[in-house]
Amino acid sequence: AQKVTQAQTEISVVEKEDVTLDCVYETRDTTYYLFWYKQPPSGELVFLIRRNSFDEQNEISGRYSWNFQKSTSSFNFTITASQVVDSAVYFCALSMDSNYQLIWGAGTKLIIKP
Amino acid sequence: EAEVAQSPRYKITEKSQAVAFWCDPISGHATLYWYRQILGQGPELLVQFQDESVVDDSQLPKDRFSAERLKGVDSTLKIQPAELGDSAMYLCASSFRGTVGEKLFFGSGTQLSVL
Numbered sequence: 229a230q231k232v233t234q235a236q237t238e239i240s241v242v243e244k245e246d247v248t249l250d251c252v253y254e255t256r257d258t259t260y261y262l263f264w265y266k267q268p269p270s271g272e273l274v275f276l277i278r279r280n281s282f283d284e285q286n287e288i289s290g291r292y293s294w295n296f297q298k299s300t301s302s303f304n305f306t307i308t309a310s311q312v313v314d315s316a317v318y319f320c321a322l323s324m325d326s327n328y329q330l331i332w333g334a335g336t337k338l339i340i341k342p
Numbered sequence: 343e344a345e346v347a348q349s350p351r352y353k354i355t356e357k358s359q360a361v362a363f364w365c366d367p368i369s370g371h372a373t374l375y376w377y378r379q380i381l382g383q384g385p386e387l388l389v390q391f392q393d394e395s396v397v398d399d400s401q402l403p404k405d406r407f408s409a410e411r412l413k414g415v416d417s418t419l420k421i422q423p424a425e426l427g428d429s430a431m432y433l434c435a436s437s438f439r440g441t442v443g444e445k446l447f448f449g450s451g452t453q454l455s456v457l
Binding site: 232259261263265270271272273274275278280319321323324325328329330332333334335 | 382383384385386387390398431433435440441442443445446447448449450451453
């Protein structure tokens with residue numbers, strides 16, 4: 229089965245707190261790609277990161293960091309020192325050699341309170 | 343920075359009417375996607391074009407939905423007749439070649455409300 233699970237429907241934190249968004253995926257392919265997209269209230273999905281299955285290095289981009297662990301089939305996203313502008317719905321997605329189409333999680337709505 | 347253009351931004355229509363959405367992908371992008379997104383859910387692929395050809399329309403309700411990309415550039419998605427359950431955000435996206443692992447660029451979407 230190919231599936232992406234984002235168990236957290238909604239998270240609410242106060243500005244400057246750190247927050248982690250969970251993503252668990254299922255695939256039998258050995259070659260696959262994982263993505264995170266951000267969807268602000270304006271509606272446009274914005275690409276944040278892509279990681280292939282052979283690269284388990286964690287990545288940091290400013291206040292954003294991603295933890296990819298094949299052993300637990302997880303690709304979690306952490307925002308450090310959150311800001312109000314981080315408020316959005318965040319989607320995790322998967323694509324594989326056997327199925328190029330993106331398989332999307334249901335999304336996590338992140339609310340950052342001032 | 344190049345963007346995917348979509349219009350209209352919002353569309354309100356009555357049940358049984360026809361509606362059409364337009365998308366202009368980033369110049370040079372061969373692959374164009376139409377997605378439907380229901381509130382609280384992830385996007386659902388409706389149709390994928392490679393240039394002017396349909397690559398996948400397995401999730402497109404063909405009795406009422408149609409999509410075309412005649413010259414392999416811009417695209418139109420039509421619903422006729424619209425039903426109450428069609429109320430959703432319709433997102434267009436494009437990518438350079440449509441290969442595995444490629445990132446997609448999305449437009450701002452058309453929010454459809456069927457009354």
